Amino acid sequence: xxxxxxxxxxxxxxxxxxxxxxxxxxxxxxxxxxxxxxxxxxxxxxxxxxxxxxxxxxxxxxxxxxxxxxxxxxxxxxxxxxxxxxxxxxxxxxxxxxxxxxxxxxxxxxxxxxxxxxxxxxxxxxxxxxxxxxxxxxxxxxxxxxxxxxxxxxxxxxxxxxxxxxxxxxxxxxxxxxxxxxxxxxxxxxxxxxxxxxxxxxxxxxxxxxxxxxxxxxxxxxxxxxxxxxxxxxxx
Ligand SMILES: [Zn+2]
Numbered sequence: 001x002x003x004x005x006x007x008x009x010x011x012x013x014x015x016x017x018x019x020x021x022x023x024x025x026x027x028x029x030x031x032x033x034x035x036x037x038x039x040x041x042x043x044x045x046x047x048x049x050x051x052x053x054x055x056x057x058x059x060x061x062x063x064x065x066x067x068x069x070x071x072x073x074x075x076x077x078x079x080x081x082x083x084x085x086x087x088x089x090x091x092x093x094x095x096x097x098x099x100x101x102x103x104x105x106x107x108x109x110x111x112x113x114x115x116x117x118x119x120x121x122x123x124x125x126x127x128x129x130x131x132x133x134x135x136x137x138x139x140x141x142x143x144x145x146x147x148x149x150x151x152x153x154x155x156x157x158x159x160x161x162x163x164x165x166x167x168x169x170x171x172x173x174x175x176x177x178x179x180x181x182x183x184x185x186x187x188x189x190x191x192x193x194x195x196x197x198x199x200x201x202x203x204x205x206x207x208x209x210x211x212x213x214x215x216x217x218x219x220x221x222x223x224x225x226x227x228x229x230x231x232x233x234x235x236x
Contacts, residue, residue: 045085045087045137045138045139046087046139046140047139047219048139048140048218048219049219051087051088051138051139051140051219052088052140052142052219052221054087054088055088055104055106055140055142055232056232058104058105058106059103059104059105059230059231059232061105062102062103062104062105062230063229063230063231067105068105069105069107070105070106070107070110071106071107071108071109071110072107072108076107076108076109077108079109080108080109084109084112084136085109085136085137086109086110086111086112086132086136086138087110087111087138087139087140088110088111088112088138088140088141088142089111089112089113089114089129089132089133089138089140089141089142090104090111090112090113090114090115090142090144091114091115091116091119091121091125091129091141091142091143091144091198091202092113092114092115092119092143092144092145092146093115093116093117093118093119093144093145093146093149093151094115094116094117095117095146095149095150097146097227098144098146098225098227100113100115100144101113103225103230103232104232112128112132112136112138114128114129116168117150117151117168118145118149118151118152118155118168118169118171118172118194119143119144119145119194119195119198120151120168120171120172120194120198121171121198121201121202122167122171126202126205126209129141129202129209130205130208130209133208133209133212133217133218134208134212138218139217139218139219140218140219140220140221141202141209141218141219141220141221142220142221142222142223143195143198143199143202143220143221143222143223144195144223144224144225144232145191145192145194145195145222145223145224145225145235146191146224146225146226146227147188147191147224147225147226147227147228148187148191148227149187149191149194151168151169151172152172152175152176152187152190152191152194153187154169154172155169155170155172155173155175155176155190155194156176156186156187156190158173158176172190172194174197175190175193175194175196175197176190176193176194178193178197179192179193191224192222192224192235195222195223195224195235196222196235198222199220199221199222199235202220203220221234221235222234222235223235
């Protein structure tokens with residue numbers, strides 16, 4: 001079990017020290033007051049394994065049409081107005097059919113969700129994840145791709161795309177290249193390769209995430225959502 005006390009980041013100054021020259025913290029306003037990290041007494045933060053278990057249980061309720069709609073009462077609204085202690089970070093696709101709070105049966109303040117076409121990584125997304133781990137103390141990051149992802153399909157087809165669409169299509173291309181030629185469905189292979197690539201990018205990300213993973217304080221997993229069944233499966 002990760003010992004929360006080992007987390008060195010307790011203030012903006014600490015975060016700056018840990019973030020080093022990343023530039024992310026320097027962009028924050030000096031007036032911004034970063035929330036204190038949850039202590040076990042305040043919020044009993046979950047370990048990465050416990051958080052993953054909670055997500056899987058919630059998805060099972062969703063699949064079986066046994067949702068409990070937790071943390072959506074006026075009492076919860078008042079509670080989270082005082083501060084947030086999410087138990088998992090979700091980097092998911094912007095696809096309208098893949099909303100994390102619904103498919104994991106969670107509520108207000110439970111998930112720190114970042115959604116972008118193709119569940120890719122860029123500096124702003126990475127900074128958001130660093131904030132949620134190093135400052136908020138979240139122990140689990142899940143990269144959530146999905147079946148028949150249009151962003152991955154565009155990268156696979158490789159046709160010219162208008163406007164800024166290239167920004168996420170290009171980010172997916174290295175995963176598409178890696179999956180090419182493998183047995184089975186080309187699009188699904190590329191979806192899985194893209195999830196795995198982003199997980200690896202996060203695990204090796206300096207200067208914050210790689211250290212937190214190394215210290216056992218953050219767990220990073222990849223998962224694929226099945227559009228037809230609603231089931232989330234972990235990608236090994
Ligand atoms: Zn998608």
